[in-house]
Amino acid sequence: MSDDFQQRGGSPWGTPPGGGNGNGSGRGPTPPDIEAIIRDIQSKINKFLPGNSTGGKPIGLILIILVLVWLASGLYRVLPDEQGVVLRFGKFVKTTQPGLNYHIPFPVESVLTPKVTKVNRMDIGFRSERDSGFSSGGGVADVPQESLMLTGDENIVNIDFSVFWVIKDAGNFLFKIQDPEGTVKAAAETAMREVIARSDIQPILTEGRSIIETDTQEIIQKILDEYTSGIQITQVQTQKADPPDQVIDAFRDVQAARADMERSKNEAEAYANDVIPRARGEAQKILQAAEAYKKEVVAKAEGEASRFISIYNEYVKAKEVTQERMYLETMEKVLADIEKVIIEKNAGSGVVPYLPLPELNKKKATN
Numbered sequence: 001m002s003d004d005f006q007q008r009g010g011s012p013w014g015t016p017p018g019g020g021n022g023n024g025s026g027r028g029p030t031p032p033d034i035e036a037i038i039r040d041i042q043s044k045i046n047k048f049l050p051g052n053s054t055g056g057k058p059i060g061l062i063l064i065i066l067v068l069v070w071l072a073s074g075l076y077r078v079l080p081d082e083q084g085v086v087l088r089f090g091k092f093v094k095t096t097q098p099g100l101n102y103h104i105p106f107p108v109e110s111v112l113t114p115k116v117t118k119v120n121r122m123d124i125g126f127r128s129e130r131d132s133g134f135s136s137g138g139g140v141a142d143v144p145q146e147s148l149m150l151t152g153d154e155n156i157v158n159i160d161f162s163v164f165w166v167i168k169d170a171g172n173f174l175f176k177i178q179d180p181e182g183t184v185k186a187a188a189e190t191a192m193r194e195v196i197a198r199s200d201i202q203p204i205l206t207e208g209r210s211i212i213e214t215d216t217q218e219i220i221q222k223i224l225d226e227y228t229s230g231i232q233i234t235q236v237q238t239q240k241a242d243p244p245d246q247v248i249d250a251f252r253d254v255q256a257a258r259a260d261m262e263r264s265k266n267e268a269e270a271y272a273n274d275v276i277p278r279a280r281g282e283a284q285k286i287l288q289a290a291e292a293y294k295k296e297v298v299a300k301a302e303g304e305a306s307r308f309i310s311i312y313n314e315y316v317k318a319k320e321v322t323q324e325r326m327y328l329e330t331m332e333k334v335l336a337d338i339e340k341v342i343i344e345k346n347a348g349s350g351v352v353p354y355l356p357l358p359e360l361n362k363k364k365a366t367n
Helices: 003-007 034-047 057-072 170-175 180-197 201-205 209-226 245-317 319-337 357-366
Strands: 075-078 084-088 091-096 099-102 109-112 120-124 126-128 140-142 148-150 156-167 231-242 341-343 354-356
Touching (some): 091 170, 120 180, 156 180, 156 201, 201 209, 201 231, 209 231
Antiparallel strands (some): 075 099, 084 091, 084 109, 120 156, 156 231
16 A cells, blocks of 8 residues: 555545544535545556556557457367358358358457258258157148148159258358348248149159159249348258058058059069060961972972973873873772772683782781
């Protein structure tokens, strides 16, 4: 404490010893001496500073150090999975890429570094255990007001799907839309209802899911780009596509009947693919046999005609000889397969007029 402070009785208000009021009037306390208080504070500070109490260089050095520290506080690092968003007095200025960057220190500028590579998931039509906080049970809760949709052929389908998205532009993501998750959800539900409304229920329940997912993703991305949301849709994944619970049994019967129809159709096609080639082969075989028979008959006819012409030419040269030879050849052909018995009418005595030629041939064959 300073000597002046002690001379005033140890009281900062300057109360004199003996309990007087200090002004001799006895009407109230004396006002504090402001200048004395300031000098007392300066003397305390000077004890901790190098040099004498009246020098200005230490104070300037401290101010320079403080300014350097303040300027150095503007350095910041953006991680590889982040994107820097620079704000100047709370207004978005620019975005910075991963690495070491600089901005005007606080309170002029500040930086936000949201994660831009993290894949976010939004479930539509159901809530999983992760989202709804279920502790036990099935772990999935259906949300009919989101999942029930009207198809193009005036049927109702219960469809659950998930949308996966990442941040494409951190500046737009933070300041162009107020509720990013709500915006993604609303856009996803709108897009899915549009795609379902122009599709029939049969492909939705069977092989058309991939087309629905692709079309829905394109529509969601178009809506979010119109909002300049800074969001990139990476995938739309259908979790379930069924008829409403009230008619699901009937739909399953229809599906089973369709499966039986497809199976029978496939079996019929397989049978046709087996029978038709064989029938075509048989037909080709018959055609080839007929062609060969035709050629054979024609060749025989031509041969007979040539033979007839040659015989005729010989007949013209020697009619009696040719007639005799033709008669003998004809009789040879006619009598070749007939049982023959020779009977001699003019046979003399002692000669048997009967000669059974077939019996002789039989005896010759047995011997």
